[in-house]
Amino acid sequence: MLDKFIKSGKGLIRHLSFRRRGKIVDSNQKRNQLKEDIRFMIVFVFFFSLFRFFVFDWYIVPSSSMVPTLLIGDMPLVEKWAYGFSKHSVWFSPNLFSGRRFFKNNVKRGEVIVFKHPYDPEKPDNNDINLIKRVIALPGDRVSVTNGIISVNGVEAKLSSKNKMVHHDTQARRFTELSLYEEVLPLADVPPHTVAYIDDMKFSAPNNFDEVTVPRGHYFVMGDNRDCSKDSRCGLGFVPEENLMGRAIYTVYSIANGVKLWEFWLWLQNIRYSRIFQRII
Numbered sequence: 001m002l003d004k005f006i007k008s009g010k011g012l013i014r015h016l017s018f019r020r021r022g023k024i025v026d027s028n029q030k031r032n033q034l035k036e037d038i039r040f041m042i043v044f045v046f047f048f049s050l051f052r053f054f055v056f057d058w059y060i061v062p063s064s065s066m067v068p069t070l071l072i073g074d075m076p077l078v079e080k081w082a083y084g085f086s087k088h089s090v091w092f093s094p095n096l097f098s099g100r101r102f103f104k105n106n107v108k109r110g111e112v113i114v115f116k117h118p119y120d121p122e123k124p125d126n127n128d129i130n131l132i133k134r135v136i137a138l139p140g141d142r143v144s145v146t147n148g149i150i151s152v153n154g155v156e157a158k159l160s161s162k163n164k165m166v167h168h169d170t171q172a173r174r175f176t177e178l179s180l181y182e183e184v185l186p187l188a189d190v191p192p193h194t195v196a197y198i199d200d201m202k203f204s205a206p207n208n209f210d211e212v213t214v215p216r217g218h219y220f221v222m223g224d225n226r227d228c229s230k231d232s233r234c235g236l237g238f239v240p241e242e243n244l245m246g247r248a249i250y251t252v253y254s255i256a257n258g259v260k261l262w263e264f265w266l267w268l269q270n271i272r273y274s275r276i277f278q279r280i281i
Contacts, residue, residue, distance in 0.1 A: 053090050054080055057245075058252060059114060059130055060261065064169050065223035065230065066132055068180060068194050069112065069280060072170055073272070075253035076132065076280060078114050078246035083107055086242045088116040093128075100241055107219060107244070109152070110190035111135050112280050115221075116243040118236065132248060133221035133231055134193075136185065137214050139241075144211035145233065148202055148226060151211075155186035162194065169228075170258035178225070193281050198227040206233045217241050251278045 061074045070076060080089055084102040087093050093116065107113070117129040136150060137143040143152050150157040162180040169176060178196040185193075201207065204227065214220045218238035223229025230236055254275035259266045 049091075052080070054085060056080060059132070061132060063171060064167060064228055065225050066112070066134075067167050067178065067196055067225040067228070068165060069134075069224045070132065070248075070251070071254065071256075071272070071275070073255040073257075073259065074251045074275060076112075076114070076248040077250045077252045078248050080246040082247040083113075083241075083244045086244070088243055088245050098242065100244070104241060107135055107138065107241075108189045109135055109138060109141075110185045110188035110193070112248040113219075113221070114245045114248055115239050116245060118239055118243060130245065131236075133223050133229070133239075135219055136222050136232070137220035139214050139216050139218055141214045141220070142211055143214060143220050145207055145209035148197055148207040150183075150185065150222075152186040157186050158184040159195075165196070167196075167225075176228070191281050193224065195224045195226055201227040209233045214238060219244075248280045250280060251275050 057078045057080050058075050059078065061070045061072055061076065064072055082103065083106050084100045084104040086100045087096050087098070090096070112132065112134050114130055114132050117126045117131055120126040137152050141152050142154070143150070145151070149159065159181040162182055165178050165180055167176050167178050168174075176198065179199050180194055180196055182192050183195045197207075207226065212220075215238055218240055220232045221236070221239055222231045222233065232238060254272035255261075255267065256270045256272055257266075259270045
C-alpha cells in the first residue's frame with residue numbers, strides 16, 4: 001500500500017513538472033508571437049505610410065466647390081507622384097526641404113488637383129487645409145473671366161448648355177438649382193468637363209475677373225461650381241507649385257447626406273454606388 005502511494009506521488013510530481021515546463025514554453029511562444037506581431041505592424045505601417053506619401057492617397061471632399069464633378073462625401077484617389085514631391089507630400093508637412101523634387105512641370109491645364117491651402121498669415125488654421133480644384137492657367141499665362149467665360153492667353157473657353165440640377169448642400173443645409181454646361185477650356189490638354197453656374201450670379205464679381213498674369217512657380221485654379229467656390233478669383237490667390245499634393249484620377253468611394261466615415265451603421269443606405277471608380281475628368 002505504501003509503495004503504491006509513493007509511486008502515485010512521484011507520478012504527480014512528474015505531471016506537475018511537465019505542466020510547469022509546458023507553461024514556460026507556452027509563455028515563451030506567446031512572447032515571441034507578440035514580438036512578431038509588433039514587428040509586422042511596424043513594417044506594415046511604414047510601407048503603408050510610404051505608399052500614401054509617395055504613390056497614392058485619398059481624401060474626403062468636404063465642400064460643394066467642385067459640383068458636379070465631385071460631390072460632398074466623394075473620396076478621390078490621388079496620384080501623389082504625378083507632380084513630384086514636396087514637404088506637403090508627407091502628413092503634417094514637416095519642413096524637410098523646400099520646393100519640389102522630380103516631375104515638377106507635369107501639370108496640365110484642366111487637370112483636377114489636390115493641394116495644400118496657400119499660406120494665410122491672417123488665418124493660420126487654413127494652412128493645414130487640403131483643397132481640390134481644377135487648374136485653369138499655368139505659370140506665365142494671362143487669365144481673365146468675363147460673365148463667367150474664362151479666357152487664357154486671349155483664347156476663350158467654350159460653353160454648351162446641358163441641363164439643370166438641384167444640389168443639396170449638406171453643409172449649408174440648403175437646396176440650390178444649378179445650370180450645367182459642358183466646358184472646353186482654352187489651350188487645355190484634357191477632355192471637356194461639366195461645370196455649374198447659378199443663373200442669377202452671371203454678372204457677379206467672381207464671374208468678371210480682370211486679366212492677370214500667373215506668376216512663375218504658381219497656378220490659377222477654380223472650382224467647377226463656379227458661383228460657390230473659394231478659388232484663385234476670390235480669396236485663395238495663386239497656388240504655389242510647392243503646395244501641390246497630386247492629381248485626382250478616380251472616385252473610389254462616395255457617401256451621401258453628410259454621413260461621416262466612422263458612422264458605419266449608416267453606410268449601406270447612403271453609399272453612392274454609381275460614383276465608385278468613376279473617372280474624374
